[in-house]
Amino acid sequence: MELSARVESIIQGYAQGYFLMADDQGQLGWYASQSHALIPLDHRFRYPKSLRRVLNQSRFSLAINRDFVGVCRGCAGRESTWISPALLEIYQLLHQFGWAHSFEAWAGDRLAGGILGISIGGVFIGESMFYTVPEASKAAMVMLVQRLRQRGFVLFDAQLQNPHLERFGAYVIDEAHYQRLLAQSLLLPRTFV
Structure with missing residues (x-):
C-alpha cells in the first residue's frame, strides 16, 4: 500500500472513534470503547x-515537535506498554504527514515530559503522556489545553479515564454522544501547528 494511502486509512480509523493499540504479544489492532474520556x-x-506554583516559576519551557521521537519513546518506555515498535513506526509516519504531534516540557535542554497526540480537524486525540521530571507532563497538559483553546479546537479526546486525568476535570461520555461530538468536530478546519 502506498504510504499516503496507508496514512489516510489510519486517520480514517481515528476519525471513526477507533484507536490503535498493541496487545500483550505486540500485535496491533483497532479498538473501540463504549465510553470516552474527554479533557474539557x-x-x-x-x-x-x-x-500553578510550578507554572508561575517557569520551571519548564514548552515546545511542539522539537523531539517527537523522544516523546514517543518516553511514552513507550514503561515496563508494560501498549505502544509496540510497530505502533511507534505508525506514529512517526503520521508525524511525517502532519497528523501526529508531540507537546513537550523541557527543563533546560533536557526533555522532561510530554504528550503524544493526533490532530484531525477540531479534534485532538491524546494517545499517551510521560515524564522524567516531576510535574513536567502536568505542566504540558495545562499548556496544551491553552493551545487547543487558542487554536479553536473543541474536542480533546483522552480515550480512557483514569484518576490522573480526573484531576484535570476529565469526564466520561457514552459512545453515541461521543460520535455526535466527533462528527461535528472533524468538520472544523483547525491546525495544531
Whole structure:
C-alpha cells in the first residue's frame, strides 16, 4: 500500500472513534470503547494549586515537535506498554504527514515530559503522556489545553479515564454522544501547528 494511502486509512480509523493499540504479544489492532474520556476545553478544566506554583516559576519551557521521537519513546518506555515498535513506526509516519504531534516540557535542554497526540480537524486525540521530571507532563497538559483553546479546537479526546486525568476535570461520555461530538468536530478546519 502506498504510504499516503496507508496514512489516510489510519486517520480514517481515528476519525471513526477507533484507536490503535498493541496487545500483550505486540500485535496491533483497532479498538473501540463504549465510553470516552474527554479533557474539557472550557471552564470545567482544572488543575491543582500546587501546579500553578510550578507554572508561575517557569520551571519548564514548552515546545511542539522539537523531539517527537523522544516523546514517543518516553511514552513507550514503561515496563508494560501498549505502544509496540510497530505502533511507534505508525506514529512517526503520521508525524511525517502532519497528523501526529508531540507537546513537550523541557527543563533546560533536557526533555522532561510530554504528550503524544493526533490532530484531525477540531479534534485532538491524546494517545499517551510521560515524564522524567516531576510535574513536567502536568505542566504540558495545562499548556496544551491553552493551545487547543487558542487554536479553536473543541474536542480533546483522552480515550480512557483514569484518576490522573480526573484531576484535570476529565469526564466520561457514552459512545453515541461521543460520535455526535466527533462528527461535528472533524468538520472544523483547525491546525495544531
